[in-house]
Amino acid sequence: MTDDRRGGYRGTNVRLRALERGDLEDLRAMVNDPEVMRFSNSYRPISDVEQAAWLEGVVKNGSAVWFGIEDARRGASRLVGTCCLVDIDPIGRKAELRVRLGDPDSWGGGLGTEACALLVQHGFLEVNLERIWLRVFDHNMRALRLYEKLGFVVEGRLRRHDWVGGDRRDTVILGLLREEWRGAQPKAAKKRKA
Numbered sequence: 001m002t003d004d005r006r007g008g009y010r011g012t013n014v015r016l017r018a019l020e021r022g023d024l025e026d027l028r029a030m031v032n033d034p035e036v037m038r039f040s041n042s043y044r045p046i047s048d049v050e051q052a053a054w055l056e057g058v059v060k061n062g063s064a065v066w067f068g069i070e071d072a073r074r075g076a077s078r079l080v081g082t083c084c085l086v087d088i089d090p091i092g093r094k095a096e097l098r099v100r101l102g103d104p105d106s107w108g109g110g111l112g113t114e115a116c117a118l119l120v121q122h123g124f125l126e127v128n129l130e131r132i133w134l135r136v137f138d139h140n141m142r143a144l145r146l147y148e149k150l151g152f153v154v155e156g157r158l159r160r161h162d163w164v165g166g167d168r169r170d171t172v173i174l175g176l177l178r179e180e181w182r183g184a185q186p187k188a189a190k191k192r193k194a
């Protein structure tokens with residue numbers, strides 16, 4: 001059942017909406033999947049208490065905006081991932097983007113690209129950012145391709161910056177400026193709210 005009170009943004013195949021208490025178990029399943037966390041940070045099991053405290057922190061954090069990602073193709077309100085802008089800096093007008101789809105079987109189907117496109121639009125149009133940037137491990141080819149599709153530009157590489165799954169990894173920094181994003185938008189493009 002769709003709950004219209006949640007608002008958000010609708011794309012062709014995904015919907016971004018607020019995270020709810022009822023998402024806690026789905027969120028916990030995502031972060032407790034070592035395959036999913038292989039591209040985020042080091043893995044450790046997360047308890048229901050920690051997950052609830054995390055959501056509480058998200059709600060109270062005024063410098064971040066989090067969205068739940070729904071797969072609109074399934075016509076249901078099941079959460080398939082999250083995306084967010086964190087460390088929103090209202091003076092520098094910049095923020096860091098993060099995204100995660102919790103089910104590896106759904107990877108490669110375009111949901112991540114569509115979700116990030118909506119999130120970037122939110123960042124530039126609603127948060128009035130000048131710059132959105134992100135960090136990605138150098139072996140995460142799927143994510144690198146996603147960001148490239150959205151116009152993100154490689155700005156640097158932090159050599160052997162992270163310890164991931166038993167290996168040292170370089171972290172790649174990418175950024176997208178407001179003018180670059182604007183230049184890539186179709187003239188008639190309009191904000192689509194759910």
Ligand SMILES: CC(C)(COP(=O)(O)OP(=O)(O)OC[C@H]1O[C@@H](n2cnc3c(N)ncnc32)[C@H](O)[C@@H]1OP(=O)(O)O)[C@@H](O)C(=O)NCCC(=O)NCCS
Nearest residue numbers: 039099100101107108109110111112113136141142143145
């Ligand atoms: C990264 C993530 C959000 C991408 O979302 P997604 O829905 O799987 O990605 P999309 O299908 O939208 O786009 C992926 C692109 O990478 C391409 N791709 C997939 N595997 C690839 C590989 N090994 N090498 C190069 N490109 C690859 C796909 O073909 C697609 O490009 P295309 O549209 O030109 O064909 C998702 O896979 C995910 O959550 N992964 C785990 C967490 C994570 O890595 N988060 C990002 C941390 S920076």
